[in-house]
Amino acid sequence: MIWFWLLAAGAQCGLLYLLARAGRALPQREARQAAENCTVPDEKWPKAALIIPVAGEHPNMAAALKSLLCQDYPRLLPILITATAEEPAARLIRDLQKEYPAARHVVAGKAQQCGQKNHNTLQGVAAAGKEAEVYVFCDSTHLARPDFVRCLTGPIVRGEAAFSTGYHMVDARDEQTVTLAYAFCVLLLRLLQALAVFTQPWGGAMAMSRAAFREYGVAELWARNVVDDCSLAGLLLGRGVHVCLCPGALLRTEAAGHALPVWRDWMERQVLFLKFCVPGQWLLLGLLALLMALPPLCAGLALLGGLLNVGSAAAVFTALLYLAALAAVLYVWREFLPAPPPLWRWIWAYFCASAMFVRVYCRTIPARGIIWHGLSYTVGQGGTVLRMQR
Structure with a gap:
């Protein structure tokens, strides 16, 4: 039993170390891409449509939209889309247009056969028309x-890829467990993106040429799907299409007092999207959940057994060895955060994230639908929307 535990613990720490090394290589890749971008004169950058579906009343939305409307791209067409003209996000956009008159506001209407975000996005693409050669x-x-x-x-x-993606990082503004656990989950996904085998488009920051959008039937895909990025990932994986990771296209997500239900629901959606759109990766995710949860659980039981004098000295030693190795690896992970928290809080957040990951994954096994922004979607193979209820 101890040998099996050692094997799982070694695999876990090894994976975390591999991801840390991949993360440390990102700044070099970012610098290389930035230098290559500098060789392209302004007149060679094609007109790009910046398509932003907007919904809800997030406290950081105004600042986030302003940061996107202040881009230094030479020819940019910002298009902001809401489902209705009366929602709070629509009022915010109208206020922003006074300061940024180049921004267009599109009212998409309510989706009927796909996710509302997909519907909004497609209406933004339609508004861009043939004006843009690149969609962001x-x-x-x-x-x-x-x-x-x-x-x-x-x-x-530069003609290196037809599809590109960025990602985001969490700027934790407090040291609460849920905030740090959320930051860990996002960091894990970001570092997985750094491995070429796991690089796939992320809907919060992705781009493609207009030609690729048409060639791969992205509009037809999104018009019947519950989500944009995972459905596109499934399509591109099936076609063997390369997606280029752009480490410099890293958005910042401020988080403070992050609520447990918000974190849990976010994590559940991420897992469900993979289940419906990329089932092979969802199965791998199950192995990852087991790998994250099993060694800490065994360590906890071994230490408890030692305290109660019912366990072996070898089990206690193995638990301490594992915890020391885990602490060393997670110490390296802290360097990827804007403000590294105390190590003990970071380790506790890791344990909590592992436990939540397992809970969420188990909940997704029997699931046949997704609840997102107040809409309930019954989802079929490939993420196709079978039915939706408001």
């Missing part, structure tokens, strides 16, 4: 650097 898709609640669009479109402009 962004979420509305993350802060962007002024060169975000250049970073994201660079590989497309």
Whole structure:
């Protein structure tokens, strides 16, 4: 039993170390891409449509949208889309247009056969028409650097890829367990993106050429699907299409007092999207959940047994050895955060994230639908929307 535990613990720490090394390589890749972008004169950058579906009343939305509307891209067409003209996000957009008159506001109407975000996004693409050669898709609640669009479109402009993606990082503004656990989950996904085998488009920061959008039937895919990025990932994986990771296209997500239900629901959606759209990766995710949860559980039982004098000295030693190795690896992970928390809080957040991951994954096994922004979607193979209820 101890040997099996050692094998699982070694695999866990090894994976975390491998991801840390991949993360440490990202700044070099970012610097190389930035230098290559600098060789492209302004007149060579094609007109790009910045398509931003907007919904809800997120407290950071105004600042996030301003950061996207202040991009240094030479020819940018910002298009902000809401489902209705009366919702709070629509009123915010009208206020922003006074300061940024180039921004267009599109009222998409309510979706009927796909996710509302997909519907909004497609209406934004339709509004761009033939004016743009590149489509850039962004979420509305993350802060962007002024060169975000250049970073994201660079590989497309240079002809290196037809699809590119960025990601985001959580700027934890407190040291509460849920906030740090959320930051860990996002960091884990970001570092997985750094491995080529797991690089796939993320809807909060992705770009593609207009030609690729048409060639791969993205509009037809999204018009019947519950989600944009995972459905596109499934399509591109099936076609063997390369997606270029742009480390410089890294959005910042501020988080403080992050609520447990919000974190849990977010995590559940991420797992469900993979289940419906990329089932092979969902199965791998199950192995990852087991790998994250089993070694800490065994360590806890071994230490408890030692305290109660019912366990072996070898089990206690193995538990301490594992915890020391885990602490060393997670210490390295702290360097990827804007403000590294105390190590003990970070380790506890890791344990909580592992437990939540297992709970959420188990809940997704029998699931046949997704609840998102107040809409209930019954989902079929490939993420196709079979029925929706408001």
